[in-house]
Amino acid sequence: MRASRLAQYSAALVFIGFLFYLPLVGIFAFGFSSEFSTLGDPDFWSGGFASKLASTLWFTVWQATTSTLLVVVTGMPIAYLLYRKRFAGQRAIRVLITVPFILPILVIAIAFSTFRKLNTGIAAVDAVITNPVFLIISAHVFINLALVVRTVGSTWLGLADSLDEAAALDGAGRLRTFWSVTLAQLTPSVVASATLVFAYTSASFAVVLVLGGGLVQSLETSIYESALIYLDLGKAAVLALCQLLLTALAFWLADAFGKQARIDFADSESGFDTDNHAAGHSTRKPVDKRDLPAIGFGLVIALFFVLPIWNVFQQAFTYGNTFSFTNFYNLLSGGSSGLLDISLGQALGNSVRNTIIATVASLLIGVAVAWLLVHTKRGLFNRILDFAYLAPIGVSTVLLGLGYLVTFSQEPFALRASWFVVPLVETLLALPLVVRMVYSALAGIERVLLDAARLDGANSAKLFWQIELPLIRPTIEVAAGFAAIIALGDFGASAFLAFGDQETLPLVLFRLFSHPGASNYGMAMAMSALLIVVTALTLLAVSLRTTRSIQR
Amino acid sequence: MKGHKLLKPIAQQKRSIPKFAYAALAVVALATASLTGCTANEGKTVTIATHDSFVISEAQIAEFKKETGLTLKVVRAGDAGELTNKLVLTKGTPIADAYFGIDNTFMSKATANGVVSTQQAVDFGDVCMNYDTYWFEENKVAAPTNWQDLVKPEYQNLTVVENPNSSSTGLAFLATTVAQLGESYGDYWKALKDNGVKVTAGWEDAYFTEFSGSSGKGSYPIVLSYSTSPAYEIREDGKPQTASLNENCFRQTEFAGVLKNAKHPNNAQKVVDYLLGDSFQSSIAESMYVYPQELYPNGIPADWAKWGKAANSTVGQDLNFDADREKWLDTFNSIFG
Numbered sequence: 001m002r003a004s005r006l007a008q009y010s011a012a013l014v015f016i017g018f019l020f021y022l023p024l025v026g027i028f029a030f031g032f033s034s035e036f037s038t039l040g041d042p043d044f045w046s047g048g049f050a051s052k053l054a055s056t057l058w059f060t061v062w063q064a065t066t067s068t069l070l071v072v073v074t075g076m077p078i079a080y081l082l083y084r085k086r087f088a089g090q091r092a093i094r095v096l097i098t099v100p101f102i103l104p105i106l107v108i109a110i111a112f113s114t115f116r117k118l119n120t121g122i123a124a125v126d127a128v129i130t131n132p133v134f135l136i137i138s139a140h141v142f143i144n145l146a147l148v149v150r151t152v153g154s155t156w157l158g159l160a161d162s163l164d165e166a167a168a169l170d171g172a173g174r175l176r177t178f179w180s181v182t183l184a185q186l187t188p189s190v191v192a193s194a195t196l197v198f199a200y201t202s203a204s205f206a207v208v209l210v211l212g213g214g215l216v217q218s219l220e221t222s223i224y225e226s227a228l229i230y231l232d233l234g235k236a237a238v239l240a241l242c243q244l245l246l247t248a249l250a251f252w253l254a255d256a257f258g259k260q261a262r263i264d265f266a267d268s269e270s271g272f273d274t275d276n277h278a279a280g281h282s283t284r285k286p287v288d289k290r291d292l293p294a295i296g297f298g299l300v301i302a303l304f305f306v307l308p309i310w311n312v313f314q315q316a317f318t319y320g321n322t323f324s325f326t327n328f329y330n331l332l333s334g335g336s337s338g339l340l341d342i343s344l345g346q347a348l349g350n351s352v353r354n355t356i357i358a359t360v361a362s363l364l365i366g367v368a369v370a371w372l373l374v375h376t377k378r379g380l381f382n383r384i385l386d387f388a389y390l391a392p393i394g395v396s397t398v399l400l401g402l403g404y405l406v407t408f409s410q411e412p413f414a415l416r417a418s419w420f421v422v423p424l425v426e427t428l429l430a431l432p433l434v435v436r437m438v439y440s441a442l443a444g445i446e447r448v449l450l451d452a453a454r455l456d457g458a459n460s461a462k463l464f465w466q467i468e469l470p471l472i473r474p475t476i477e478v479a480a481g482f483a484a485i486i487a488l489g490d491f492g493a494s495a496f497l498a499f500g501d502q503e504t505l506p507l508v509l510f511r512l513f514s515h516p517g518a519s520n521y522g523m524a525m526a527m528s529a530l531l532i533v534v535t536a537l538t539l540l541a542v543s544l545r546t547t548r549s550i551q552r
Numbered sequence: 553m554k555g556h557k558l559l560k561p562i563a564q565q566k567r568s569i570p571k572f573a574y575a576a577l578a579v580v581a582l583a584t585a586s587l588t589g590c591t592a593n594e595g596k597t598v599t600i601a602t603h604d605s606f607v608i609s610e611a612q613i614a615e616f617k618k619e620t621g622l623t624l625k626v627v628r629a630g631d632a633g634e635l636t637n638k639l640v641l642t643k644g645t646p647i648a649d650a651y652f653g654i655d656n657t658f659m660s661k662a663t664a665n666g667v668v669s670t671q672q673a674v675d676f677g678d679v680c681m682n683y684d685t686y687w688f689e690e691n692k693v694a695a696p697t698n699w700q701d702l703v704k705p706e707y708q709n710l711t712v713v714e715n716p717n718s719s720s721t722g723l724a725f726l727a728t729t730v731a732q733l734g735e736s737y738g739d740y741w742k743a744l745k746d747n748g749v750k751v752t753a754g755w756e757d758a759y760f761t762e763f764s765g766s767s768g769k770g771s772y773p774i775v776l777s778y779s780t781s782p783a784y785e786i787r788e789d790g791k792p793q794t795a796s797l798n799e800n801c802f803r804q805t806e807f808a809g810v811l812k813n814a815k816h817p818n819n820a821q822k823v824v825d826y827l828l829g830d831s832f833q834s835s836i837a838e839s840m841y842v843y844p845q846e847l848y849p850n851g852i853p854a855d856w857a858k859w860g861k862a863a864n865s866t867v868g869q870d871l872n873f874d875a876d877r878e879k880w881l882d883t884f885n886s887i888f889g
Binding site: 511 | 604628629630634645647
């Protein structure tokens with residue numbers, strides 16, 4: 001390989017190797033060898049840890065599986081109603097179900113924790129809705145519904161009507177048509193979104209931490225507990241290894257099936273608003289009375305959906321059992337007894353700054369690496385680079401945060417002490433996803449286009465800026481969206497690395513929420529309410545803007 | 553067309569990476585390399601790492617600045633245990649210059665790991681059993697005089713304690729039993745369990761939900777709490793509803809000091825001196841509900857002087873928490889499942 005190419009590859013590999021793999025190796029090295037480890041004890045495994053590990057692993061897997069199944073079952077009728085039928089308010093509903101996907105996960109966890117205070121008076125119902133496992137799985141469904149609905153819905157929208165009509169001509173009812181005809185066509189997108197949901201829920205941290213109440217542990221929360229509460233890095237390392245294997249498996253599954261998944265936040269790609277005028281009518285028919293079961297189901301889901309959000313708003317506007325704006329006034333101060341080290345404004349500023357840096361950095365690096373991967377021969381170096389940047393796709397935030405805490409605390413690489421470490425970790429968390437998406441997009445560009453341009457004398461810079469980049473712009477926008485979501489909502493890594501005046505919004509929210517005191521709780525609710533409103537309005541604005549630009 | 557140079561597979565043609573990619577990598581690399589530098593206002597700020605219950609008012613921060621010219625920044629790092637662990641994990645480049653709130657149950661871990669340079673006691677609190685005097689009057693049962701009485705049959709199903717795994721109050725009481733009873737502490741806990749003791753995750757649940765003598769109006773008239781708690785249950789007749797068993801309590805002492813490898817150790821000492829000074833010490837009781845080390849028995853609210861005095865006798869000062877905590881917790885867990 002030429003020297004310049006070798007240099008490029010080396011730079012990319014050193015970057016990821018130092019900033020990503022080194023901390024990971026650091027945890028394991030530290031954990032398996034350090035004085036903070038009980039691994040040396042002869043009864044490390046027999047003292048209950050083996051069974052605890054097994055039960056934690058089991059819980060992590062089955063709650064992820066259950067959440068995935070539930071969200072798929074729930075998502076199908078909703079996708080049908082929102083993408084195959086037409087009725088007033090569809091856009092608003094689509095925005096509403098996407099809001100939880102974009103919000104910092106901690107806000108969702110806080111919203112669901114309000115169920116613990118609910119008192120229906122019926123013992124059986126109360127027992128269920130205050131059960132931590134029920135809350136955790138419900139929260140997972142709540143967050144990931146949009147993923148399934150939008151993925152399946154986009155595909156469904158594009159399915160030809162003719163097959164359905166042919167089946168109807170043969171006498172098939174709606175359900176029969178769905179079962180025999182539509183489902184087979186939807187399977188790839190269902191599987192793609194389901195594997196992604198499984199991957200996310202198996203790595204769930206904030207939800208289990210807040211809603212589990214210490215009684216229920218997933219692998220992620222166990223790592224957190226072992227490291228920060230018991231300072232047993234040996235246990236943390238073993239748990240981390242299991243975590244790594246599980247989420248790597250989950251994400252590789254998602255990656256294998258996920259190439260067809262196109263998540264569309266702005267309704268721009270799915271052609272939702274560009275109706276087919278070929279036959280003089282739109283392909284989306286209005287709802288009719290045969291859709292009643294779907295509508296009924298949809299209403300139940302809508303109720304379940306609105307309830308946590310309603311609770312948050314209700315608690316936000318309540319102080320001392322009466323309606324009041326006190327919580328919002330308190331937001332401007334520093335919490336009761338100066339509980340917070342920084343003002344909420346500063347925390348928001350930190351979060352926004354980190355998000356912008358992480359998004360921009362992961363895009364720049366991700367595009368560069370994807371470009372390098374696409375435009376070089378698929379040889380050994382190419383494969384190494386590919387693996388190096390994609391393997392971390394499932395690594396948990398807790399793991400990386402702990403790795404940085406442990407590995408980069410000593411001179412000369414005292415990265416941990418700088419404010420930059422949190423956006424850096426967030427960049428690394430988003431990078432594999434960005435690389436994967438941009439790589440697929442770049443690889444999908446037809447060679448003919450590029451060859452024709454070369455014939456006309458374009459060099460690779462021109463090729464990139466004038467042909468490839470414009471073609472992959474939609475993908476870059478979606479990738480940017482994902483990177484921003486990951487960075488803004490990050491809780492696991494910040495919990496280990498963001499101290500004092502570098503605290504981010506989710507951390508401050510968590511502190512307010514978990515410290516006893518009516519005013520702290522109220523402030524957490526008020527902040528959550530504000531975030532929900534801002535997110536919903538932003539989504540709506542983006543959705544409207546893209547429609548207008550399409551119509552122009 | 554075949555063999556034409558321009559139509560060779562793209563991969564084999566000469567090209568260079570777009571310049572912006574180099575620029576991007578360079579920017580990120582530079583930023584990464586500059587991570588170790590930059591502390592703004594060297595010598596003018598000082599940082600203190602504390603637990604979540606630390607309280608300092610804006611006025612006190614301003615007073616400190618007036619006295620020393622330094623701006624104080626507070627880093628809250630969880631409860632005492634989490635604070636200690638975070639300090640241990642980051643001891644090479646500590647998150648602050650000074651610390652407040654490592655207590656006597658965690659100090660051995662901190663010193664064993666070489667985390668602290670100095671340690672001075674700044675406040676203390678006594679963990680003692682409290683009971684509801686009204687309940688015992690109404691039910692015509694003689695109130696307990698000592699926590700060892702709680703295994704007696706007349707006190708069945710009356711006691712609520714906190715889980716030592718999750719609560720420092722609970723752990724304090726577990727240590728008390730170890731200190732007082734030696735090897736047979738396990739038997740005491742078994743007897744407690746047989747006598748129907750309730751275990752909650754934290755102090756708030758126990759005191760504000762399960763205890764009958766406080767706002768939760770629960771069903772348990774005996775609770776593990778603090779010697780100051782009765783001062784907060786004063787009723788209309790001017791006397792408290794509850795009382796504290798002040799023999800053989802556990803004294804939780806909190807320390808403040810300078811961290812090893814601190815960037816500004818001299819400034820850190822100034823902070824510690826301020827925390828031990830009269831101004832801060834006289835605010836400790838009301839804001840953090842513990843006794844000021846330097847001022848006690850002065851510097852406490854009037855109600856405390858009457859109803860919330862410190863314990864008459866304490867045990868457990870000589871225990872080695874770092875070495876034995878796991879063992880005690882294992883014993884507890886094996887009994888309470």
